[in-house]
Amino acid sequence: MTDSSWGSGAGFPYAGAPRTSVGRQSDDLDEDPVIRPFMLTNGRTQPLHDGLRVETLLRAEPAALSAPLRFESRRIVELAQSPMSVADLSVVLRAPLGVVRVIVADLITQGFLAVEKQPEELSTSLIERIRDRVRAL
Amino acid sequence: MSGRSREPSAAHPIAVKIVISGGFGVGKTTFVGAISEIEPLVTEAELTERSIGIDDTSAVAGKTTTTVALDFGRITLDEALLLYLFGTPGQDRFAFLWDDLVTGALGAIVLVDTRRIEDSFPAIDYFEEHEIPFIIGINRFTGAQRFNPAEIRDALGVSAGVPMVECDARNRESVKSVLVSLTEEVLAKRATRVRAESTW
Numbered sequence: 460m461t462d463s464s465w466g467s468g469a470g471f472p473y474a475g476a477p478r479t480s481v482g483r484q485s486d487d488l489d490e491d492p493v494i495r496p497f498m499l500t501n502g503r504t505q506p507l508h509d510g511l512r513v514e515t516l517l518r519a520e521p522a523a524l525s526a527p528l529r530f531e532s533r534r535i536v537e538l539a540q541s542p543m544s545v546a547d548l549s550v551v552l553r554a555p556l557g558v559v560r561v562i563v564a565d566l567i568t569q570g571f572l573a574v575e576k577q578p579e580e581l582s583t584s585l586i587e588r589i590r591d592r593v594r595a596l
Numbered sequence: 597m598s599g600r601s602r603e604p605s606a607a608h609p610i611a612v613k614i615v616i617s618g619g620f621g622v623g624k625t626t627f628v629g630a631i632s633e634i635e636p637l638v639t640e641a642e643l644t645e646r647s648i649g650i651d652d653t654s655a656v657a658g659k660t661t662t663t664v665a666l667d668f669g670r671i672t673l674d675e676a677l678l679l680y681l682f683g684t685p686g687q688d689r690f691a692f693l694w695d696d697l698v699t700g701a702l703g704a705i706v707l708v709d710t711r712r713i714e715d716s717f718p719a720i721d722y723f724e725e726h727e728i729p730f731i732i733g734i735n736r737f738t739g740a741q742r743f744n745p746a747e748i749r750d751a752l753g754v755s756a757g758v759p760m761v762e763c764d765a766r767n768r769e770s771v772k773s774v775l776v777s778l779t780e781e782v783l784a785k786r787a788t789r790v791r792a793e794s795t796w
Contacts, residue, residue, distance in 0.1 A: 496641035496663065512700050513638075513668075514611040514680045542609055546638055546668050546680065555641035555663060577610060581702065583786055585604070585677075589612060589702075590779035592673035593772055596631070 496555045499531055504557060506564030513549075513556060516542040516575035517563060523571035531562050535572070542575050604676035611678045614778065615698050616667065617723070618707035619715020620686030623735045623765035625667050627707060628681045630771045632669025640664045640693060664693065684719065694722060703778045704730040707765065710743055713751045720754060729782045732760040733774045 497504055519539035528536060535548055549559045566572035578585075604610040616624045629635060641663050667683025682697050698704070706719045716732075723730040734748060743751075745760055754760075761777050764770040 512613070513682060513697060514613040514678075514700070516609065516611050516678075544611055544670075544678070544680065546682075547670065549638050550634070550668070553637070555639045556666075557641050575608060575611075581610075581612065583783065585610070586702070586779055586783055586786070589673060589677065589679065590776055590783070592677065593671075593679070593775045593779065596671070596673075596772055 496558050497561070499554065499558055500561040503561055506560045508564035508567045511545055511560050511563060511574075513544065513546045515545050516577070517545065517548070517567075517572050518542050518575050519566075519572055520570065523566070526569075526571055528566075528571070532566055532571075535559075535562060535566060539572060606675040609676045609678055611680060613680045613682060613701045614775065615682050615684060615701045615704040615728075616707065617684040617704055617716075617719035617730075618686070618733075618735075619709065619712055619719075622686070622707045622709045622712075622715065623737075624683035624686065624707060627705075627733075627735075627763075627765040627771055627774075628667045628669040628683055630766060630768045631671060631775070632681065633672060634670055638666045638668040640666055666693075666697075698722070698726065698728065701728060703782045704728050705733050705774055705778055706730055707733045707735050707763075708748070708752065709735055709737060710741065710748060711737070713748070716752065720752065729778070729785045730758070731774070731778050731781050732758060733763045733765075734760065735765050736762055 495502075517535075517539045518541070519536035521540075523536035524540075526536070531552060531554070534552060535543075538548060538551060545556060545559055545563060548563070549556045552559060563572060567574065581589075616627055618624055664685055666685065667681070669681035671679040671681070673679050682701075684694055684697055704719075704723050706716050706723065708716045720730075720732075722728075732748075732752065732754065734745075749756070749760060759777055759781050761774055763774045
């Protein structure tokens, strides 16, 4: 997990990320050790935009790079300069899918992210291409 | 058909999803790991009270969030074609995540452990009900008694039309072969449908 192909996903300040043993001494008595995953979304759990599947590919508008965005949103528009799926973003941000969906939906609503359009149905030739490519892996 | 679909390109890739399902501990994580180019951790957080009394929440009174680790694999088939594998959570109590994971899938693979055939019933029921093309992968565990395919098919209660293949979830070539079998099944289903439509 620390070695992702996107380079430095580490150090991202998502509070729900697994804690390392560093700074977690045995005498560290937290009053409330529960991390609330939806803290990043101000407690909102419902995305403003429907139809965001785990494999939905997102692309950031170039203008989004100069927008005044918070940490998570900024990182998403940086990562999505080439198409990135919701699941891939979840991996890099170390945030649950539901959290990523809410942030992504906000960015879409604000016009900073766009959903990469997919065909309604895969053509037969495309399915054959999938089959042949898997076989050749 | 070609009018509705476009040719994918590197700038506009297509993401295809295949769902790996089956009972808890049947080898879904191993299966996905055998072929995925990354070993990522994807989690889902659900605001739920279901975990109370199941997970040990006695130390954290009032906990209403369950975090579920999901199996997730990615395979770059070519510059324009991405294949994502998603494992459905094995425990029944996470069944509420299924619709979300399965919607839009090309097809599904139901992994079966012949020692616990019944664990795969919920997955089979789900895919039959939602008319999602699926095949059965009999994961060969060492030490498991071998049954002949007809016996397994009877025990699973699936029709002869559902392909059944043996596999070793630890083996990359075996996993590839299962994925190829699923695409063949999707193509076969497609051909049947096209024939049915052309008789109108």
